[in-house]
Amino acid sequence: MKSCPKQALSITKQAFASLLSIHSSHPNQLKQIHALLLTTGISIKNSLITQLLTSLTVLGDMPYARQLFDEMHKPRAYLWNTLIKGYAKNEMPTEAAAVYRQMHTLNVRPDPFTYPFVVKACAELSDSRVGVAVHVHVLKHGLDFVSVVRTELTVMYVKFGDADSSDYLFDSMVEKDLVAWNALIAAYAQNGLAVNAVRLFGDMSDSGVRPDAVTVVCVLSACSHLGCLETGENVYEFARREGIDCNIFVDNALLDVFVKCGNIDMAWDWFENMPHRNVISWSTMIGGYAMNGESEKALALFSKMQNEGPWPNDVTFLGVLSACSHAGLVREGWSYFNYMVQSHDENVKPRKEHYACMVDLLGRSGHLEEAYNFIKSMPIDPDPGVWGALLGACAAYHDTELGQHVADRLLEIAPDVASYHILLSNMYAAGGRWHYVEKIRQKMRRKGVKKVTAYSSIEFDGQIHVLYGGDKLHPQSLIIYKKLEELIKHMKGIGYSPNTGSVFHDVDMEEKEAALSSHSEKLAIALGLINVRHELPIRVMKNLRTCDDCHTFSKFVSKISMREIIIRDKSRFHYFKNGFCSCKDFW
DNA sequence: TTAGGGTTAG
Structure with missing residues (x-):
């Protein structure tokens, strides 16, 4: 090769560059080109390596990208940046942070291009200390006024729930460009x-x-x-x-x-x-029908999609299975699920979410044993969502024995998730086993498991109102509670009795009723009755599942106030009209 | 020798 004229070498390099740009759709092609490049023995130009490394990270072959990187002699900062970016974009934040740490240990000086992706990776890690440590590095290098870096830091603090820091960083940003605004709006919307x-x-x-x-x-x-x-x-x-x-x-x-x-x-x-219309439009519409309890329409639309729409994906099937679940269509559910299992399309192979959907379908329909056996036969490890679906069914059907068994499994793999503790506790509360309820409560306190705060939102006159359970902060708070009191008095006269089964503590009846009557959806409904024009329905959105009592309450309110009430909870929509709910009490 | 933001379900 030493005798190779300079011009020929340059032609060879150009040839490799075009090879790379043409054949960059599959990692194997890139590997072949790399191997070929090595056999020629020409000194590999940095630009070729960069191109190769970038293509590998775009294709998501991070192990090979890493191997290529490790073969380099003293890679420059921009190559480190490419590797970090690759890990961050391929949802491997731990690896991205590790590469940054290594870079730091080897005294490679980071540049302004290093931090956007390091910070992004930190935001994905649940450990905020790492993120703060990186922020300190940013400050040390004087890069905190680089707008891209600052934008990513702002987003990171939103994800950590540190509003003071994100507010400060954003407010003190000198030039807020379009992307900075969009990034923060997106971070708020998603968190x-x-x-x-x-x-x-x-x-x-x-x-x-x-x-x-x-x-x-x-x-x-x-x-x-x-x-x-x-x-x-x-x-x-x-x-x-x-x-x-x-x-x-x-x-x-x-x-x-x-x-x-x-x-x-x-x-x-x-x-x-x-x-x-693309696959997302179709999946949204199918999922929408499912969430609204219109299962036949969801399934009919799915057949239409198979005939004339785009190819369905995994999300489409979540909508289809959830339609079956809300309507108790066990046979149909099995047939869609089996279709997925037999499909040769990798995009349609059942994921853990689909298994959870099937467990939900079987569980809701009362087939608890079948659901349990289904989990045991799973080819992949059941995740908390799968066990959680079964625990929910055990609670609904008061099967405390299986419920306890499931909860043991669940709390082993997800010890910090409050909703599972609460499901278990509600199950015991419903059976009057207050001793167990208290034990769970102590355990949660000891381990510092925090409940997700329940809230409901309602919109009228162009304003959004968010109400928390027991809310006293809303300006109309006094009238809300007065309205509630009136409603409950009226409802009790025609047969309503508060269902105290789902109240957490073993307190006396009066206190239980008080705790129940301040659930956020009840407050939002009362606020809606006071403010929403009579011809319009009252739309309430709740971040968690609505409880039995609020469900009964809403039915009564729709009857006595002659108003249409729509509640969206975490699971589906409920349309209350004249004392009935569209979910037919099955949710 | 390179940079930051987006939709679907649960």
């Missing part, structure tokens, strides 16, 4: 702070930065979470005026708003008139 997302969208408009389609999609997604139909429609109207509609992402996001606000007919109209 249970959807109200903040909507508010920030307002601030953004005031600041003069013009939103784009990404902004609109994020805000619409926040509206979906909150169930804010009016705000969602206003945001879309704004997008239309600004010419940032005509985009399938925006169309799907608005479809999701209709679906998640329980406006299934509007969703269908919108879906039918969309100029383009």
Whole structure:
């Protein structure tokens, strides 16, 4: 090779460069090119290696990317950055952080391009100490005013639930560009702070930065979470005026708003008139019918999709199985599930979520033993979601024995999840075994397991109101409780008796009733009765599953107030009208 | 020799 003329060498390198750019769709092709490159013995130009490394990280072959990286002699900072970015983008935050640590140990000086992905990886790790340590490094290197780095730090602190830090970083950002606004709006929308997302969208408009389609999609997604139909429609109207509609992402996001606000007919109209529909549009619509209890329509739409729509994916099947689950269609559920098992399409192979759906379907229909055997026969390790579905069924069917067995398994693999402790505790409470309830409560206290705070939201006059259980902070608090008192008195006269089975503590009857009567959905319904125009339904969105008592309560309220009440809980929609619920008490 | 933001279910 030494005798090889310079010009020929350059041609060879160019040839490899074009080989790389043409054959970069599969890791094996890249490996072959790499091997070929090594046999020529030409000194591998950095740009070729970078191209190879980047292609490997894009294709997600991180082990090979790592191997290639390890063969390099003293890689420069930008190559470290490429590797970190690869791990971060391939959902391997632990590895990304490890590479950064190694870089630090070897005294490779990080540059402004290093931190966006290191910080992103830290945000994914549940250990906030690592994130804070990296923030300190950023400060030491004087890179905290680089807007991309600062944006990622802001998002990281939102994920850690550290509002003071994220507020400070964002507010003190000198030039907030479009991506910075979008990143924070997205972070709020995805981390249970959807109200903040909507508010920030307002601030953004005031600041003069013009939103784009990404902004609109994020805000619409926040509206979906909150169930804010009016705000969602206003945001879309704004997008239309600004010419940032005509985009399938925006169309799907608005479809999701209709679906998640329980406006299934509007969703269908919108879906039918969309100029383009992809697998997400179809899956959203199918899932929407399922969530609204319209299982036949969900399944009919799925057959239509098989005939004329795009190829279904794993998410489509979650909607299909959930439709079966909500309607108790055990036979149909099995047949869809078996179809998935036999499918040669890797995208449709059942994942743990599908197993959880099947357990839910079998469990809800009372086939507890079958559900248990199904879990035991699983080819993959059952995750907490799978066991949790069975525990829920045990609680619903008062099978304390199996429930205890399931809970033992569950608390082994997910000892810190409050909802499982609470399910177990409710199961004992329903059977009056207060001694066990107290034991669980002590265990939770000892281990510091925190409950997810229950809240409900309701929108009227363009304002979003969020109410927590026992809320006393709402400006109309006094009238809300007065209204509730009136309602309960009236309802008791016609046969309502509070179902105290699901109250956590072993306290006396009066206290139990008081705890029940301040559940967030009851407060939201009362607030709705006071404020929502009579011709409109009262739409309440709850972040957790609604309890038996609130369900009965809502039926009674729909009857005595002659109002339509729509509650979306974590599981599905409930339409209460004239004393009945669309779920037929099966949820 | 390179950078940050988005939709679907549970």
